Structure formats: structure tokens, C-alpha cells
Amino acid sequence: VHLIDCLDDNFDNALEELFSSAQVGLKLHGKKIGRKGELYTIAFSTWDQVFIFDVTKLQDKCFKYGLKAILQDPNIQKVCHDVRCMSDILKYQYNVDLTNVFDTILADFAFNNFSIREEGTRPMYLRSYQSLCVEYLGITTNDLFYHPIRTNHLEEDAALFWRGPITNQMVKAIAREVMYLLPLHDVCQKALIYHFRMANLIFLDQVRGCSNSEEAETLAKKIEAEPHRVPQTVMDIFSGPPECAYCQKETGDTRKRTPKQDYLGNYLPIRIARL
Numbered sequence: 001v002h003l004i005d006c007l008d009d010n011f012d013n014a015l016e017e018l019f020s021s022a023q024v025g026l027k028l029h030g031k032k033i034g035r036k037g038e039l040y041t042i043a044f045s046t047w048d049q050v051f052i053f054d055v056t057k058l059q060d061k062c063f064k065y066g067l068k069a070i071l072q073d074p075n076i077q078k079v080c081h082d083v084r085c086m087s088d089i090l091k092y093q094y095n096v097d098l099t100n101v102f103d104t105i106l107a108d109f110a111f112n113n114f115s116i117r118e119e120g121t122r123p124m125y126l127r128s129y130q131s132l133c134v135e136y137l138g139i140t141t142n143d144l145f146y147h148p149i150r151t152n153h154l155e156e157d158a159a160l161f162w163r164g165p166i167t168n169q170m171v172k173a174i175a176r177e178v179m180y181l182l183p184l185h186d187v188c189q190k191a192l193i194y195h196f197r198m199a200n201l202i203f204l205d206q207v208r209g210c211s212n213s214e215e216a217e218t219l220a221k222k223i224e225a226e227p228h229r230v231p232q233t234v235m236d237i238f239s240g241p242p243e244c245a246y247c248q249k250e251t252g253d254t255r256k257r258t259p260k261q262d263y264l265g266n267y268l269p270i271r272i273a274r275l
Contacts, residue, residue: 025181
């Protein structure tokens with residue numbers, strides 16, 4: 001973990017590392033992040049390093065001499081968790097148009113929107129970075145940072161974290177809020193195509209899996225007559241919780257498995273927000 005608070009060799013080395021990365025994690029910290037807020041730090045993560053830029057000391061120079069180019073580079077994907085206020089403060093205070101963003105909060109929402117446990121239920125809420133780290137990656141709560149903020153004292157409690165200079169404990173906390181974003185992206189990518197892959201496996205086996213030629217020919221004629229009709233088995237994929245039957249066909253693993261033990265890993269995201 002590198003804390004960078006002046007334009008020196010460490011700043012240049014950090015930029016070189018970030019410019020050479022196709023993908024970086026991104027997290028902004030400050031007071032009420034948004035166009036009227038205050039930006040204190042910008043944290044980037046690669047697969048093996050975390051760079052924390054102290055904006056209170058670097059001021060606009062950090063953007064002028066490299067960070068703006070990174071944030072606007074369409075060839076560098078920025079992985080964030082809830083980019084809304086971050087993009088706002090960058091645009092209206094620093095004239096930075098954040099591009100090529102993968103938002104894990106939306107990836108999780110999209111996956112859960114298809115993972116319906118009961119008819120008529122849909123996700124109502126967006127989930128926290130910490131929740132996804134625990135469920136998708138199996139990170140223990142001891143290895144995450146939780147802001148001790150009361151709902152009715154948001155501004156007051158948030159200010160306590162930034163009282164005084166940046167300490168080692170603060171660096172550790174900031175790092176934990178960005179260091180898991182790239183692994184989280186990889187699982188989210190798999191989650192986003194989970195239902196597609198399951199449906200694709202059904203299509204592969206729908207005819208060829210028939211036990212005899214007569215059954216296969218009958219089914220083929222039915223498909224030819226109604227190619228627009230969605231098979232019920234495919235509809236079931238998009239109207240129920242994730243299952244493992246088709247993953248077992250794909251992997252050859254016929255052992256009994258629970259929904260959490262799927263190709264996404266040991267923490268298949270199946271927790272659904274209920275009405």
C-alpha cells in the first residue's frame with residue numbers, strides 16, 4: 001500500500017503502474033462526495049498494489065499531472081462500487097469525465113434481478129461493498145472496514161474519520177475499501193452471464209439429449225414449427241433461484257452440491273432482497 005502526498009518519484013512510479021494496467025479498482029473518500037462535497041483521497045488498486053493519493057496535499061496538481069488522464073482513459077477499466085457521486089464530484093470540481101466504468105453494485109443488482117426465489121419478488125435495494133465481499137469472495141468481516149456512521153448523523157460521524165492527518169489505521173481502512181474490487185469484478189462478470197450460460201446449456205442438450213431418434217425428431221419438428229417459443233426449462237432458469245444441475249453437466253461433477261457450490265465459486269450470490 002502506497003500513500004502518495006507529493007509530486008515525487010513515488011507519484012511517477014504509481015502513474016506508471018496505473019497506466020500499464022488494463023483494469024484498476026477506484027474509490028474516492030471525502031466529505032459528502034458530490035459536486036458540493038470535499039475530496040480528500042483517491043485510491044486505486046491493481047491486483048497486487050494499492051495507491052492512495054492525498055488530494056488535500058496534492059490539490060489539483062495530481063489531476064493535471066496524470067490522474068485525469070487515467071480516469072478518462074477509455075482503455076483502462078475503472079471498477080467501482082456505486083460510481084454515482086464519484087463521477088459527479090470529478091466532473092464538476094475537477095473537470096474529469098470518468099469513462100469505462102464497471103460498477104459492481106449494478107452487476108449484483110442485475111444478477112439478483114433474475115434470481116427470483118418466489119414469484120413476484122424483485123430486489124428492492126442495492127447492496128453494500130462489504131456485503132458483496134463477504135458473499136461473493138468469502139472475505140471475513142475482520143478483513144473489511146465498516147464506517148461507524150449513524151443514519152441521523154451522517155455528516156457528523158463521517159467527519160470523525162478525517163479528523164487530523166492520515167494515519168496508518170486510516171490507510172489500512174482506505175485500502176480495504178478498494179483492494180477487493182478487482183476480484184469482485186471477476187465474480188460479478190460470471191454472475192452477469194450465469195443465467196445465459198445455464199440457458200445455453202439447455203439449448204445444447206434439448207435435442208441431442210433425447211434418448212432415442214424418434215423423440216429427437218418429434219422435438220426437432222416442434223422447434224421448427226414454433227422457433228419463437230421459449231422452452232419452459234429456459235423460462236425456469238430466469239424465474240427461480242440458481243441451480244447446479246447444468247453446471248454438473250458442464251463440469252462433469254456429479255456429486256450432490258448446494259446452490260452455493262457452483263462454478264462461480266464457493267460463494268454463489270443467491271441472497272435475494274425481498275418485498
